Amino acid sequence: MANERLRAAISAKGETVASLAEHVGVDPKSVERWITLERTPHRSHRWKAASFLGVDEVYVWPSVEKQAETASSSELVTFYPNRGAVPGHLWESLIEKSTSQIEILVYAGLFLFDSHPNLADQFAEKAKAGAHIRVLLGDTESEMIKQRGEEEGIGDSLAARAKLSQHYMAPATSTPGVELRLHDTILYNSIYRFDDDMLVNPHVLGAPAGQNPVLHFRYLPGARTFRHYMRSFDYAWERGTPA
Numbered sequence: 651m652a653n654e655r656l657r658a659a660i661s662a663k664g665e666t667v668a669s670l671a672e673h674v675g676v677d678p679k680s681v682e683r684w685i686t687l688e689r690t691p692h693r694s695h696r697w698k699a700a701s702f703l704g705v706d707e708v709y710v711w712p713s714v715e716k717q718a719e720t721a722s723s724s725e726l727v728t729f730y731p732n733r734g735a736v737p738g739h740l741w742e743s744l745i746e747k748s749t750s751q752i753e754i755l756v757y758a759g760l761f762l763f764d765s766h767p768n769l770a771d772q773f774a775e776k777a778k779a780g781a782h783i784r785v786l787l788g789d790t791e792s793e794m795i796k797q798r799g800e801e802e803g804i805g806d807s808l809a810a811r812a813k814l815s816q817h818y819m820a821p822a823t824s825t826p827g828v829e830l831r832l833h834d835t836i837l838y839n840s841i842y843r844f845d846d847d848m849l850v851n852p853h854v855l856g857a858p859a860g861q862n863p864v865l866h867f868r869y870l871p872g873a874r875t876f877r878h879y880m881r882s883f884d885y886a887w888e889r890g891t892p893a
Contacts, residue, residue, distance in 0.1 A: 653688045656710050659703040674698045690714060697871040707872060714872075725873045727866040733851055736864050738765065744844035745772060750781055753843040755833075755883050757788035757795055758811035761860065763818040770822040777827030784829050785819060786883075786890050788812045792834035802858045816893060823893065831890030841883050850879055 660670055667685070671678040674695050683689045684699075690711050691699065700707040708714060730736050745752070745766065752773065754762075763769050773783045788795040790809040799808035822828045840851040840859055846869040854862045869876040 651688055653685050653710070655705075656699075657685050659705045659710060663703050665703070670699060670702065673702045693872045706874075708874075725867045725870050725875045727847075727868050730864040730866070732862060733761070733860045733864050736849065736866075740866075741765065744842075744847050744849075745769070748776060748781060748844040749779070750845050751784075751843065752776065752781060752845075753784045753841070753880075753883055755786045755837070755839075755841040755886055756815075757798060757808060757837060757840070757859075758815050759787065759840065760811040760815050763815055770819055773819075773822040773828050774825040777822075777825045780827075782827055782829075783822070784831075784887060786831050786833050786886055787815050787819070787893070788837075789832040789834045789891070790816075794834050794836055798837070801856055803856070804858070819893075830893040831887060832893050833886050833890040835886050835889065839879070839882070841879055843880065843883065846876075848876055848879060 660667065667681045668678050671681045674681070674691075675698070676691075676695060680689075680691070684691055690696070690713055693714075696707050696711060696714065700710060703710075741762070766772070773785075777783050788798075788808070790813050795809050795812060796806075799805050802808065816830070816832075819830050823830050838853055840853070842849040842851075848867045848869070850865045850867065851859055852862055852865070853859060867876050867879070
């Protein structure tokens with residue numbers, strides 16, 4: 651039985667067996683066998699193919715679902731009961747070691763600038779060295795940030811904190827590779843991505859973000875959790891407006 655899902659994914663992306671094979675680094679005959687003989691490729695090849703085609707690995711190869719679930723649970727490094735329990739040296743280490751991508755989705759995230767007064771300069775330096783920095787802050791004029799401030803019992807203070815963060819970020823935005831956008835989405839999680847590490851701070855109704863748990867994930871090829879949160883970030887990024 652042929653793998654029609656893979657065949658359709660290749661066609662939908664406007665690619666060919668040859669172009670997929672070249673991207674993955676295998677012989678075109680191998681890709682043909684994946685389709686016609688329904689062969690399941692090695693994990694690294696599956697991940698490259700799925701990423702290239704913009705599809706979920708498990709959708710194309712349903713038989714690997716258990717493997718993906720195991721890998722996804724392995725992505726969780728640790729759990730912190732609240733944001734204050736995250737060691738300060740961990741934030742410093744993640745920022746310092748990032749060389750490729752830093753992506754942040756918050757309403758304000760002012761604690762980062764308070765605890766790292768040179769953060770904007772660090773972002774600019776990393777961008778000059780080739781990193782891509784994307785930061786999403788809450789639009790201080792949006793209804794969402796006003797509502798969240800009311801829910802947390804701090805009123806206009808959340809918007810004021812977001813405005814301060816925008817002010818602190820501003821010097822870095824003139825550096826190519828540093829992008830700042832404003833969003834008006836309902837945040838269910840704050841996301842802090844540093845290369846292959848990610849800290850996710852779920853939002854609990856009625857409680858400030860700092861009082862809520864933090865999950866530390868580390869990316870693993872073939873796993874889904876890290877990529878799942880990054881799709882959420884990309885969703886907000888596409889709808890954000892340049893600051």
